[in-house]
Amino acid sequence: MQLTPNTKPLTKTISSSPVKTFFNNWQLYILILLPMIYFITFKYVPMLGVVVAFKDYNVFKGIFDSQWIGFDAFREIFRMDAFIKAIRNTFVLNLLDLVVGFPIPIILALLLNEVRVKWFKRSAQTLLYLPHFISWVFIGGMATQLLATNSGSVNIFLNSLGFESIPFLSDKTHWVMTYLAAGFWREAGWGTILYLAALTGINKELYEAADVDGATRLRKMWHITLPGIKPTIVILLILNVGHMAAIGFDRPFLLGNPGVRDVSEVISTYVYTVGIQSARYTIATAIGLFQAIIGLIFLLSADFISRKVNDQGIW
Amino acid sequence: MRKKSQKWLVMTAAIILVVSIIAGCSGKANDPVNSPSTSNTGSNEKPADKPKDEPKKDPVTLKIELFDRNNTPAGGDPITNNFFTKYVQENFGDPNNIKIEWVTVPRSEEVDKLNVLMAANQAPDLVFTYDTSTVERYVRDGGLTELGPYIDQFGENLKKVLNEDVLSYGVFQDKQYSIVAKRVISAQVSTFIRQDWLDELSLPVPTTTDEFYDTLVAFKKAKPKAIAYGGQTDFFHMSALRYSFWEWDKISDEDLFANPDWVMPGNKNAFQFLNKLYNEGLIDKDFPLGIGKDTNQFQKNMVNSLIGAGSTNTNEPVYMGYLAELMTNDANAKITLIDPFKDSRGKTPKPSYTPNGIYIIVPKTSQRAEEVVKYLDWMSKPENIVRMQNGTEGETFEYVDGIPKTLDNDAAKNLLFNYFDYCIILNGKYVSNDDNLLNIAANASDPIYKDFTIASIDTGSKDGVVKPRVLAPIESEIKLATTLKKKSEEDMFVKIITAKPEKFDAVYEAEVKDYMKIGGQEVMDEKKAKYQAQYK
Numbered sequence: 001m002q003l004t005p006n007t008k009p010l011t012k013t014i015s016s017s018p019v020k021t022f023f024n025n026w027q028l029y030i031l032i033l034l035p036m037i038y039f040i041t042f043k044y045v046p047m048l049g050v051v052v053a054f055k056d057y058n059v060f061k062g063i064f065d066s067q068w069i070g071f072d073a074f075r076e077i078f079r080m081d082a083f084i085k086a087i088r089n090t091f092v093l094n095l096l097d098l099v100v101g102f103p104i105p106i107i108l109a110l111l112l113n114e115v116r117v118k119w120f121k122r123s124a125q126t127l128l129y130l131p132h133f134i135s136w137v138f139i140g141g142m143a144t145q146l147l148a149t150n151s152g153s154v155n156i157f158l159n160s161l162g163f164e165s166i167p168f169l170s171d172k173t174h175w176v177m178t179y180l181a182a183g184f185w186r187e188a189g190w191g192t193i194l195y196l197a198a199l200t201g202i203n204k205e206l207y208e209a210a211d212v213d214g215a216t217r218l219r220k221m222w223h224i225t226l227p228g229i230k231p232t233i234v235i236l237l238i239l240n241v242g243h244m245a246a247i248g249f250d251r252p253f254l255l256g257n258p259g260v261r262d263v264s265e266v267i268s269t270y271v272y273t274v275g276i277q278s279a280r281y282t283i284a285t286a287i288g289l290f291q292a293i294i295g296l297i298f299l300l301s302a303d304f305i306s307r308k309v310n311d312q313g314i315w
Numbered sequence: 316m317r318k319k320s321q322k323w324l325v326m327t328a329a330i331i332l333v334v335s336i337i338a339g340c341s342g343k344a345n346d347p348v349n350s351p352s353t354s355n356t357g358s359n360e361k362p363a364d365k366p367k368d369e370p371k372k373d374p375v376t377l378k379i380e381l382f383d384r385n386n387t388p389a390g391g392d393p394i395t396n397n398f399f400t401k402y403v404q405e406n407f408g409d410p411n412n413i414k415i416e417w418v419t420v421p422r423s424e425e426v427d428k429l430n431v432l433m434a435a436n437q438a439p440d441l442v443f444t445y446d447t448s449t450v451e452r453y454v455r456d457g458g459l460t461e462l463g464p465y466i467d468q469f470g471e472n473l474k475k476v477l478n479e480d481v482l483s484y485g486v487f488q489d490k491q492y493s494i495v496a497k498r499v500i501s502a503q504v505s506t507f508i509r510q511d512w513l514d515e516l517s518l519p520v521p522t523t524t525d526e527f528y529d530t531l532v533a534f535k536k537a538k539p540k541a542i543a544y545g546g547q548t549d550f551f552h553m554s555a556l557r558y559s560f561w562e563w564d565k566i567s568d569e570d571l572f573a574n575p576d577w578v579m580p581g582n583k584n585a586f587q588f589l590n591k592l593y594n595e596g597l598i599d600k601d602f603p604l605g606i607g608k609d610t611n612q613f614q615k616n617m618v619n620s621l622i623g624a625g626s627t628n629t630n631e632p633v634y635m636g637y638l639a640e641l642m643t644n645d646a647n648a649k650i651t652l653i654d655p656f657k658d659s660r661g662k663t664p665k666p667s668y669t670p671n672g673i674y675i676i677v678p679k680t681s682q683r684a685e686e687v688v689k690y691l692d693w694m695s696k697p698e699n700i701v702r703m704q705n706g707t708e709g710e711t712f713e714y715v716d717g718i719p720k721t722l723d724n725d726a727a728k729n730l731l732f733n734y735f736d737y738c739i740i741l742n743g744k745y746v747s748n749d750d751n752l753l754n755i756a757a758n759a760s761d762p763i764y765k766d767f768t769i770a771s772i773d774t775g776s777k778d779g780v781v782k783p784r785v786l787a788p789i790e791s792e793i794k795l796a797t798t799l800k801k802k803s804e805e806d807m808f809v810k811i812i813t814a815k816p817e818k819f820d821a822v823y824e825a826e827v828k829d830y831m832k833i834g835g836q837e838v839m840d841e842k843k844a845k846y847q848a849q850y851k
Contacts, residue, residue: 259810261805
């Protein structure tokens with residue numbers, strides 16, 4: 001039996017006391033120190049800063065000497081139309097990203113999985129996930145160069161064919177599409193990696209059996225591949241739903257412009273406007289805290305649904 | 316065997332990690348940058364008690380903010396290591412045992428970056444901003460060093476250049492918290508037109524807004540690829556046009572001080588006109604993309620002969636060098652300055668600058684207030700002003716009738732594109748404390764474009780309007796100014812101009828209402844109260 005060689009070290013670890021285990025593997029504990037220091041300094045210590053949301057924060061006096069103001073900041077943010085609009089935009093953009101963007105990596109992974117020529121598959125994969133490494137700053141600049149109404153290359157090309165210019169960046173509807181497309185272009189290839197990994201876990205015998213039964217490629221995809229990666233799909237979907245309230249700063253900020261601010265101002269860019277540009281740190285912190293609470297609610301409910309559907313939580 | 320080598324690997328990794336963490340931490344403890352912020356004593360208030368630095372000591376570091384405009388020419392030296400920085404180090408730094416360090420800040424994000432630096436206690440010793448309410452906020456929050464005593468002690472030359480009048484703009488809560496740069500030229504914005512295009516179409520130089528409009532239509536028809544009115548299309552540079560639509564006989568001094576531009580009688584017509592220009596394709600369809608960001612799109616278009624007319628900072632095409640570039644690209648190009656935006660009285664009202672320019676301030680955490688004032692005082696000496704604004708005689712400039720004239724060569728082009736960011740006590744070239752005509756002549760320093768400069772200053776200052784001044788700080792404005800400014804200069808400006816013509820009225824009314832709601836009304840009420848308190 002294969003089990004016998006494994007049981008020996010296992011029993012040894014269990015039998016020794018926790019203190020002894022610690023000293024036996026002290027090198028490993030030291031190795032985990034660095035990530036722990038990282039999380040404590042950059043993720044936990046800054047959490048103390050949320051008290052700023054309840055104080056009239058004066059940068060020169062510091063957090064402790066500033067006056068307490070209770071929930072005044074929260075009362076103020078809920079009176080701001082721009083804040084409500086930022087929440088709405090955050091949800092709308094995230095929802096569109098999810099609804100339209102979520103299936104794209106799955107489809108790409110399925111297609112790549114069907115490619116039999118190895119070099120083509122590999123180079124296609126690399127080309128697809130390369131954009132992930134381009135920063136949004138750069139993509140923002142490219143978008144302006146390519147898509148501007150007068151001077152953008154795409155519109156110059158369209159004009160030379162006799163078509164009207166398309167206001168990719170200055171019209172609200174077009175901007176949302178540009179925003180989504182840029183996101184898919186950058187992230188879709190990267191998203192396929194997880195699915196491709198899941199695909200390799202599917203038992204080859206199932207395909208052979210299907211071949212014997214005379215199943216077509218589409219049939220095999222539908223009855224074997226998709227069910228095979230279903231758990232991955234569900235987990236990723238739930239994780240994405242959990243992140244509905246959070247939105248990156250770079251993408252809406254760098255692609256956006258004052259002409260489309262009605263749809264491009266999201267929570268993160270609004271915090272920037274209020275906190276950094278207007279130096280109203282209290283208000284900005286209150287908004288950030290509020291966003292975190294919404295995010296927590298989403299994440300907990302996603303976890304709850306996951307336990308019902310998948311029999312396993314996110315953590 | 317394999318197990319053992321694995322263990323060794325883990326152990327080595329662990330040891331390397333521990334050592335590097337310890338090294339990293341101890342390195343930080345010795346870091347001189349962090350130490351001044353912790354020990355901020357009252358010694359800033361009493362400069363006389365400070366011991367004089369012995370020349371033998373290690374040099375002290377003086378950190379100076381420097382705008383990065385992202386416009387260094389291809390052949391130019393980096394802005395933190397060029398003639399100016401070396402001149403400052405050699406002639407001011409070395410004799411006083413000071414090491415100068417330049418801290419660059421992107422021009423278009425100056426206030427944001429300053430806020431972050433101030434909040435993090437990492438601001439340079441000498442910082443500056445054009446934004447009055449930011450300075451007032453720092454004063455209110457107690458974040459600035461009072462400079463009065465230092466100026467009295469070390470600022471003799473400085474006082475000569477910045478007279479009482481200019482310095483008074485730096486007084487907040489009865490104390491000199493800021494040193495204010497002197498503005499040599501009060502003109503803000505000037506408008507130019509391509510004379511060769513007018514000649515080509517046999518059109519006259521437009522002298523009224525209607526004629527200007529007709530000219531733009533003709534430009535558009537003749538040159539469909541060009542942008543007929545394509546200067547910097549933003550709130551600030553459209554001021555002459557906006558002011559010309561206001562009904563001045565209905566505007567009192569109090570209104571001019573307290574009311575936001577949006578509620579001035581006639582302002583709506585100005586935006587209706589801009590809206591018309593936009594919808595007829597006479598201004599750049601892409602103008603929203605450039606607002607609040609560092610795009611040099613206008614300059615590129617200008618250089619490529621794609622601009623028919625445009626409004627820019629007065630004399631900017633000369634001192635930023637793109638007029639010269641246009642002339643190199645297109646030998647036939649000819650530029651005329653115009654002033655077509657006439658109001659109902661036949662005048663051409665436009666905002667003028669007050670005699671103060673940028674606010675120079677020293678954060679409370681800095682221990683170098685003395686050195687900052689010494690530096691500015693050194694800069695105020697006439698011989699240093701000349702060098703800091705013109706470079707080296709024979710290389711980048713020569714004297715003509717006692718006034719420095721820029722030479723037409725690459726050395727000058729590669730150096731002088733941002734001299735004003737070093738010579739911060741002056742906005743505009745400066746040669747005389749007494750005779751402003753000499754100063755105007757000095758600003759026409761490029762002999763080829765002398766006429767352009769003089770006409771630019773003339774048209775940019777004709778019928779200039781200065782808003783009244785009230786000394787009391789406006790509390791609501793300190794809180795809301797940035798939000799309102801962004802709302803007005805970015806969101807409203809773009810939204811109203813790009814609205815469909817049939818929806819214009821609705822959009823304008825809704826936006827102005829929103830502006831008043833988010834704080835415009837509050838600021839206006841307080842300003843009215845403070846104005847009446849001062850003048851009645």
